[in-house]
Amino acid sequence: MPQTLxxxxxxxxxxxxxxxxQALTLACGETLxxxxxxxxxxxxxxxxxxxxxxxxxxxxxxxxAAGYHNKDDKRPGWWDAYIGPGKAIDTNKFFVxxxxxxxxxxxxxxxxxxxxxxxxxWGKSFPRLRVRDWVESQARLADRLGIQQWAAIIxxxxxxxxxxxxxxxxxxxxxxxxxxxxxxKLTAQNxxxxxxxxxxxxxxxxxxxxxxxxxSTYPKSGLSVARMIGHITYxxxxxxxxxxxxxxRSGSFERGIDDAVEFQVxxxxxxxxxxxxxxxxxxxxxxxxxxxxxxxxxxEYGDDPEKAFADAQCRFxxxxxxxxxxxxxxxxxxIVNALIGANKPVSYAEIPSNFGHDAFLLPNERYEKVxxxxxxxxxxxxxxxx
Amino acid sequence: MPQTLxxxxxxxxxxxxxxxxQALTLACGETLxxxxxxxxxxxxxxxxxxxxxxxxxxxxxxxxAAGYHNKDDKRPGWWDAYIGPGKAIDTNKFFVxxxxxxxxxxxxxxxxxxxxxxxxxWGKSFPRLRVRDWVESQARLADRLGIQQWAAIIxxxxxxxxxxxxxxxxxxxxxxxxxxxxxxKLTAQNxxxxxxxxxxxxxxxxxxxxxxxxxSTYPKSGLSVARMIGHITYxxxxxxxxxxxxxxRSGSFERGIDDAVEFQVxxxxxxxxxxxxxxxxxxxxxxxxxxxxxxxxxxEYGDDPEKAFADAQCRFxxxxxxxxxxxxxxxxxxIVNALIGANKPVSYAEIPSNFGHDAFLLPNERYEKVxxxxxxxxxxxxxxxx
Numbered sequence: 161m162p163q164t165l166x167x168x169x170x171x172x173x174x175x176x177x178x179x180x181x182q183a184l185t186l187a188c189g190e191t192l193x194x195x196x197x198x199x200x201x202x203x204x205x206x207x208x209x210x211x212x213x214x215x216x217x218x219x220x221x222x223x224x225a226a227g228y229h230n231k232d233d234k235r236p237g238w239w240d241a242y243i244g245p246g247k248a249i250d251t252n253k254f255f256v257x258x259x260x261x262x263x264x265x266x267x268x269x270x271x272x273x274x275x276x277x278x279x280x281x282w283g284k285s286f287p288r289l290r291v292r293d294w295v296e297s298q299a300r301l302a303d304r305l306g307i308q309q310w311a312a313i314i315x316x317x318x319x320x321x322x323x324x325x326x327x328x329x330x331x332x333x334x335x336x337x338x339x340x341x342x343x344x345k346l347t348a349q350n351x352x353x354x355x356x357x358x359x360x361x362x363x364x365x366x367x368x369x370x371x372x373x374x375x376s377t378y379p380k381s382g383l384s385v386a387r388m389i390g391h392i393t394y395x396x397x398x399x400x401x402x403x404x405x406x407x408x409r410s411g412s413f414e415r416g417i418d419d420a421v422e423f424q425v426x427x428x429x430x431x432x433x434x435x436x437x438x439x440x441x442x443x444x445x446x447x448x449x450x451x452x453x454x455x456x457x458x459x460e461y462g463d464d465p466e467k468a469f470a471d472a473q474c475r476f477x478x479x480x481x482x483x484x485x486x487x488x489x490x491x492x493x494x495i496v497n498a499l500i501g502a503n504k505p506v507s508y509a510e511i512p513s514n515f516g517h518d519a520f521l522l523p524n525e526r527y528e529k530v531x532x533x534x535x536x537x538x539x540x541x542x543x544x545x546x
Numbered sequence: 547m548p549q550t551l552x553x554x555x556x557x558x559x560x561x562x563x564x565x566x567x568q569a570l571t572l573a574c575g576e577t578l579x580x581x582x583x584x585x586x587x588x589x590x591x592x593x594x595x596x597x598x599x600x601x602x603x604x605x606x607x608x609x610x611a612a613g614y615h616n617k618d619d620k621r622p623g624w625w626d627a628y629i630g631p632g633k634a635i636d637t638n639k640f641f642v643x644x645x646x647x648x649x650x651x652x653x654x655x656x657x658x659x660x661x662x663x664x665x666x667x668w669g670k671s672f673p674r675l676r677v678r679d680w681v682e683s684q685a686r687l688a689d690r691l692g693i694q695q696w697a698a699i700i701x702x703x704x705x706x707x708x709x710x711x712x713x714x715x716x717x718x719x720x721x722x723x724x725x726x727x728x729x730x731k732l733t734a735q736n737x738x739x740x741x742x743x744x745x746x747x748x749x750x751x752x753x754x755x756x757x758x759x760x761x762s763t764y765p766k767s768g769l770s771v772a773r774m775i776g777h778i779t780y781x782x783x784x785x786x787x788x789x790x791x792x793x794x795r796s797g798s799f800e801r802g803i804d805d806a807v808e809f810q811v812x813x814x815x816x817x818x819x820x821x822x823x824x825x826x827x828x829x830x831x832x833x834x835x836x837x838x839x840x841x842x843x844x845x846e847y848g849d850d851p852e853k854a855f856a857d858a859q860c861r862f863x864x865x866x867x868x869x870x871x872x873x874x875x876x877x878x879x880x881i882v883n884a885l886i887g888a889n890k891p892v893s894y895a896e897i898p899s900n901f902g903h904d905a906f907l908l909p910n911e912r913y914e915k916v917x918x919x920x921x922x923x924x925x926x927x928x929x930x931x932x
Contacts, residue, residue, distance in 0.1 A: 348786040348811045349778060355812040356774040359819070360746055363767030381749030388742040389775060392735065397871075400734040406842065423839065425734045426741040433745070453809065456792065485783075 168244045169236065170202040170227035170251050177267055180300055190287040194276060197301055198223045198260040198267030202243060203251035205306065211540035212307040213249060214298060215239065215258040216315030216322035219390070219448050220440060222266035225258035226251075241523045248531035253540060254311060262297045263289045263447045271443035272373065284370025284443055291318075291455045295325045302333070311538050312336035316520035317487060318448070321455045324495070327472040328457070336538055337472070338531075340479040341520040343491035344457040344465055344498070350486065353393055354449040357386035361442050370443055383442045384433030391432050396483035396516030400425060458498075465498030472499075476506040477534045479527065481519035507534060554630045555622065556588040556613035556637050563653055566686055576673040580662060583687055584609045584646040584653030588629060589637035591692065597926035598693040599635055600684060601625065601644040602701030602708035605776070605834050606826060608652035611644035612637075627909045634917035639926060640697060648683045649675045649833045657829035658759065670756025670829055677704075677841045681711045688719070697924050698722035702906035703873060704834070707841045710881070713858040714843070722924055723858070724917075726865045727906040729877035730843040730851055730884070736872065739779055740835040743772035747828050756829055769828045770819030777818050782869035782902030786811060844884075851884030858885075862892040863920045865913065867905035893920060 165171055178197050185191045200223045205212060215225050217238075226243035228236055242248040243256055260268040263286060271286040302310065313334050315323040320342025327337045346354075361367055364382025368375045392400075404425035411422055461468040476499055480492035489510045499506040509530040513519035519527070551557055564583050571577045586609045591598060601611050603624075612629035614622055628634040629642055646654040649672060657672040688696065699709040699720050706728025713723045732740075747753055750768025754761045778786075790811035797808055847854040862885055866878035875896050885892040895916040899905035905913070 345792060347783060348790040348792065348809070349781075349783045351792070351809050352774075352778045352786060352811050352815055355809075355815060356771060356778065359767075359774060359816065360749075360771045363746075363771055364749065365751055381745075385742060385746045385749055385771065388738075388745060392738045392742065395735075397733060397735045400738060404734040406731060406734065406737070423734070423737050423741075425738050429738055429741060430745065 168246050170244050173200055173227035175200045175223055178304060186287050186293045187290040188288045195262060195269035200224060200258045202226055202256040203254050205255040208542045209307050210311060211254050212310050213254045213256045214310050214313045216319035218317035218319045222264060223258050223260040248528055248535055259301060261294045263444060265441035265444040272441045281373045283373045289447055289451050291321050291325050291451055294322050295329050299330060309333045311540055312338055314338040316340040317342055318452050324457055327474050328468060331471050331473040334474040337474045338477045339495060341481055341484055341487045341517055343487050344495055345455060346453055351453050353389060354453055357389045358446055358449060360385040379442045380437045383445060384437040386445060387436040388429045388433040391429060393486045394517040396514055398483055399514045399516055466501040469498055469502040469504055472504055478506060478508045480510050481513040482510060483514055484517045486517040554632050556630050559586055559613035561586045561609055564690060572673050572679045573676040574674045581648060581655035586610060586644045588612055588642040589640050591641040594928045595693050596697060597640050598696050599640045599642045600696050600699045602705035604703035604705050608650060609644050609646040634914055634921055645687060647680045649830060651827035651830040658827045667759045669759045675833055675837050677707050677711050677837055680708050681715050685716060695719045695721060697926055698724055700724040702726040703728055704838050710843055713860050714854060717857050717859040720860045723860045724863045725881060727867055727870055727873045727903055729873050730881055731841060732839055737839050739775060740839055743775045744832055744835060746771035765828045766823045769831060770823040772831060773822040774815045774819040777815060779872045780903040782900055784869055785900045785902055852887040855884055855888040855890055858890055862890060864892060864894045866896050867899040868896060869900055870903045872903040
């Protein structure tokens with residue numbers, strides 16, 4: 161944490177673990193008899209409960225979206241740039257709820273947590289999840305928190321998929337849906353990158369077919385390569401060029417001594433892979449990428465996205481970034497076109513950025529303005545009685 | 547091989563292994579006391595030796611560029627679409643030379659061949675190579691074959707880098723330089739993909755720090771993942787979408803039975819990785835990708851590509867493909883601009899194609915016409931005496 165807490169920070173926050181004992185039947189057919197969700201909240205729920213905002217996280221996110229856990233924290237939560245007093249998601253106005261999704265590895269029930277029925281870690285036996293399962297668990301979280309209707313559900317990437325699914329599954333419980341750098345379904349190339357990352361994990365002999373926890377080993381190398389693959393696709397070609405170019409970190413190009421030439425981009429990527437593989441769970445990675453691949457908003461609506469959105473009752477903000485090639489602006493425009501076709505109110509912004517898919521996490525003046533201005537339009541005053 | 551040999555095929559061809567006993571000092575400072583090159587030739591060298599064409603291969607190519615090795619061959623050589631009687635590289639006109647580069651794993655001296663000094667396989671001890679080392683070994687091959695000057699040197703991708711390096715190192719020995727889907731240097735993103743592929747190999751415990759041959763094991767999984775990474779980048783997003791979409795190969799999306807859902811693109815990629823990992827050598831893969839990364843045409847010319855090309859004496863044809871994002875048209879335009887700046891004769895074509903980087907290997911009418919028309923301009927008549 162910085163020596164002085166920034167004025168626009170939500171400050172020191174404490175996550176809470178909530179226990180749910182009502183059985184949850186999942187899309188795959190299996191049932192979780194009970195489960196826990198790790199949650200953080202920022203701001204205060206108003207008297208009518210009309211100011212609640214749900215933050216849905218992406219592949220590797222968690223419940224710690226803003227603020228600091230203690231004064232020694234070096235970094236704030238993952239979306240601190242956009243959550244806090246006076247920020248786009250203004251905690252003076254909104255009651256913000258962030259959670260670690262089911263299947264995650266940061267405190268919610270997932271492969272690394274204990275299966276209460278066996279007393280041992282779930283590991284590879286944790287059930288497959290779909291985006292709709294997260295929506296269901298988030299709906300129960302809303303019930304628990306006394307939130308009948310979200311003022312807004314907001315997510316980037318895989319988080320945007322959850323926000324859209326909410327609008328379809330619980331149309332009466334969402335007033336605004338903010339979908340950032342997302343898509344109605346992955347492209348074959350997206351799936352191909354995910355599958356290659358999964359193969360890197362599966363190929364690591366320390367993966368032990370998913371039983372690494374029971375066997376006290378860990379597929380660190382495989383997960384590290386998986387993250388490297390992902391990381392390249394989150395950055396734009398331009399951003400990598402600007403950040404690293406062909407700068408050499410060690411060694412020299414001169415004849416005779418090039419054995420040790422290493423480009424900065426190589427050591428950067430290896431470092432990213434290393435760090436990630438030390439804090440993330442491999443089974444969770446497999447589970448999350450599969451949920452991404454399976455997501456197909458309009459599949460059950462005859463592959464017609466206009467039909468899919470037909471019953472949505474909320475307003476939409478859709479945002480994309482010019483150099484995002486993993487979730488390209490074209491994917492966002494498909495969402496926008498479907499919403500227009502379905503006669504739903506939608507605002508769209510394509511934000512110029514050099515930072516590829518990662519841009520949704522990073523400070524960007526135009527993005528901030530678009531986001532803030534939209535959030536300012538949200539009415540949180542008491543519902544008018546008829 | 548098809549039941550009937552196609553009329554425009556070079557037919558049944560036999561590779562030959564040529565031994566070179568003149569020591570070759572490499573860019574890295576090490577010296578190969580002797581080495582072998584695996585070579586195929588198509589057509590006949592004319593009396594003046596003015597009709598010789600050198601084919602430089604890319605990352606995973608070899609000497610078998612055209613025709614069939616025997617009547618049971620299912621597929622012809624890797625560039626059969628463009629080499630043969632009446633084809634772009636017309637073997638009725640040209641004497642075509644294709645080789646497996648030094649460091650390869652298809653018969654030329656490389657990590658899988660025997661180090662004559664130790665009597666054991668080179669393995670990881672095979673020296674690091676640069677593109678200029680290939681040019682040097684190819685120049686000696688030209689000497690051996692009695693070729694003073696190539697009518698043309700032609701290559702795609704890493705092969706194009708060799709063709710350009712030839713034009714700089716031996717300007718008097720090249721009349722035409724055909725550079726297809728190539729670049730003067732890799733981008734940071736290119737290097738990042740290569741490094742991730744290398745890490746997948748290095749992370750495989752069966753790699754044994756490169757000593758897998760001596761230890762009778764093989765990093766098949768690692769090499770397979772490496773190839774999957776590469777393969778995604780050789781295809782365009784569009785081509786993958788058209789070829790696979792989100793078609794499911796096995797399993798079903800219906801609730802309750804999605805455990806086995808597998809997309810076609812997944813099984814396709816795994817198959818590609820599997821096949822490749824069974825026929826290619828992991829140390830060669832590391833060596834070839836490093837040569838790609840190190841290549842930087844203008845580095846020794848003060849990073850000024852115009853200076854680099856200043857002494858070139860040949861004409862150039864540069865070709866790129868619209869959807870190639872690994873070696874994007876922008877990279878080819880940089881070559882063209884440098885050549886124009888250096889007052890060199892250059893033709894350029896950007897070919898519409900959906901097939902990404904792979905397009906340089908595939909039939910394409912416009913590409914074929916551009917290529918054929920250019921090759922038709924090459925004069926192979928006896929040099930006029932002054």
